[in-house]
Amino acid sequence: MEFGFTEEQEKLRKELHDFYATELPEDVSGVPALSRELQDFWMDLQRKAGKKGYLAPGWPKEWGGLGLGHIEVGIANEVEGYWGIAWPDGIGLHIVGPGLHLFGTEEQKKRFLPEISSGEKIWYECFTEPEAGTDEANQQTRAVKKGDKWVINGQKIYITGGYKPDWLYVEARTADTIPKHRGLTLFCVKADTPGVTVTALPCMGGYRANIFYFDNVEVGDDAIVGQINQGFYHVMATFEFERSNTGIAARAKRELQELIDFCRNTKRNGKPLIKDPMVRRALAKMAIDIEVLRLAAWRTAWRFGERKRLGPLDFDLTGFFSRLNAYTHPNLKMDILGAYGQLPMGSKYAKLDGAIERGWQVTRSYHYAGTMEAIKIVLAGRVLGLPRIPAKLHTTIMQALQEKEKQA
Numbered sequence: 227m228e229f230g231f232t233e234e235q236e237k238l239r240k241e242l243h244d245f246y247a248t249e250l251p252e253d254v255s256g257v258p259a260l261s262r263e264l265q266d267f268w269m270d271l272q273r274k275a276g277k278k279g280y281l282a283p284g285w286p287k288e289w290g291g292l293g294l295g296h297i298e299v300g301i302a303n304e305v306e307g308y309w310g311i312a313w314p315d316g317i318g319l320h321i322v323g324p325g326l327h328l329f330g331t332e333e334q335k336k337r338f339l340p341e342i343s344s345g346e347k348i349w350y351e352c353f354t355e356p357e358a359g360t361d362e363a364n365q366q367t368r369a370v371k372k373g374d375k376w377v378i379n380g381q382k383i384y385i386t387g388g389y390k391p392d393w394l395y396v397e398a399r400t401a402d403t404i405p406k407h408r409g410l411t412l413f414c415v416k417a418d419t420p421g422v423t424v425t426a427l428p429c430m431g432g433y434r435a436n437i438f439y440f441d442n443v444e445v446g447d448d449a450i451v452g453q454i455n456q457g458f459y460h461v462m463a464t465f466e467f468e469r470s471n472t473g474i475a476a477r478a479k480r481e482l483q484e485l486i487d488f489c490r491n492t493k494r495n496g497k498p499l500i501k502d503p504m505v506r507r508a509l510a511k512m513a514i515d516i517e518v519l520r521l522a523a524w525r526t527a528w529r530f531g532e533r534k535r536l537g538p539l540d541f542d543l544t545g546f547f548s549r550l551n552a553y554t555h556p557n558l559k560m561d562i563l564g565a566y567g568q569l570p571m572g573s574k575y576a577k578l579d580g581a582i583e584r585g586w587q588v589t590r591s592y593h594y595a596g597t598m599e600a601i602k603i604v605l606a607g608r609v610l611g612l613p614r615i616p617a618k619l620h621t622t623i624m625q626a627l628q629e630k631e632k633q634a
């Protein structure tokens with residue numbers, strides 16, 4: 227494995243850093259788009275980056291990308307992570323776009339990919355339902371063919387996004403099959419189609435999720451992505467793109483560096499925090515964890531580049547480490563800051579602009595694209611070859627839990 231980067235690759239890194247250093251004011255970098263003003267700012271920046279091909283550097287030039295390889299895409303992700311960028315259309319870029327590349331018709335590619343890579347549109351991913359989260363195959367939202375239309379009815383929950391979406395990427399049941407995951411299909415639904423309504427679902431940490439309702443929403447055959455009843459497999463294939471991000475480690479590294487600087491410059495009981503052995507131990511642990519995540523992410527990017535056959539070890543291992551860090555690091559950071567750690571962004575006495583408190587809140591619900599337990603099950607079964615819990619025992623456990631819940 228080659229751990230270094232070529233001259234060309236370093237040139238790309240510099241070009242991207244220069245672009246964001248010019249376009250992104252220091253006090254906006256990494257700040258979530260919680261206000262209208264910030265949303266407009268991020269939307270503008272998304273369009274500017276799109277014009278340069280930076281949003282989708284790995285896509286072919288004909289679809290608005292730069293036609294770059296996986297290592298270069300890893301570099302672009304690292305730079306975005308460093309600058310704390312969360313594109314308004316992350317779903318279009320990382321879920322819908324790859325899905326259309328793999329399974330879309332030529333018509334769909336022509337229609338949607340340039341709009342996504344130029345940063346003009348916003349997509350939301352509508353998969354999760356009240357009874358279908360980890361058990362994604364249990365989706366009950368239905369699409370029924372009537373004449374030349376598909377009629378969609380149902381409800382989707384925890385759909386991330388504080389912007390106004392243009393398109394919804396909806397998974398719906400099109401057949402009652404056993405197993406359940408063989409009866410799901412993917413649809414592109416215009417967000418303002420009659421029958422689509424939305425309710426805001428404010429979440430911890432200030433970000434917004436949504437509940438979408440579909441009430442006799444009509445779409446044509448041209449809305450279907452890939453094959454009918456193959457939606458679950460198509461989603462699994464595109465989720466793999468969502469999990470190969472090198473940017474998470476880059477962001478974590480920058481935030482840790484800011485905390486280290488803070489510890490160097492802040493005294494407690496007359497001594498710089500950095501001299502405290504407990505603080506040093508916590509900082510060292512986080513640095514090691516982040517390095518492990520960084521290397522795992524680069525291993526995946528490298529294997530992509532080598533056209534190796536990728537599997538759960540590549541995607542779920544980075545997912546596992548990023549979630550593990552997300553759960554454990556905010557606690558360590560809170561401990562370092564002491565009582566100041568609980569002060570939110572905007573508070574007069576908050577340290578590091580309240581980022582530690584907000585990070586703690588956000589990461590309590592950090593399980594988009596699969597919870598830690600779900601990832602552990604995949605790693606245990608598909609990587610370590612451990613047996614699944616027998617169905618009968620699983621049912622017994624679930625019944626016992628439900629019984630306990632009733633009694634409580």
Ligand SMILES: Cc1cc2nc3c(=O)[nH]c(=O)nc-3n(C[C@H](O)[C@H](O)[C@H](O)COP(=O)(O)OP(=O)(O)OC[C@H]3O[C@@H](n4cnc5c(N)ncnc54)[C@H](O)[C@@H]3O)c2cc1C
Nearest residue numbers: 351352353354359360384385386591593594595596597599
């Ligand atoms: C920040 C965030 C953003 C999201 N964005 C989107 C989005 O844009 N679009 C979208 O469609 N969805 C989105 N989701 C939903 C997300 O995909 C689901 O929350 C996730 O799949 C888990 O489903 P659930 O919340 O229903 O939890 P459940 O599936 O009900 O799980 C509850 C708990 O039980 C555990 N559990 C479940 N099954 C098992 C099992 N078999 N063995 C052991 N433990 C188990 C889980 O790990 C979890 O701890 C988002 C969620 C979050 C938190």
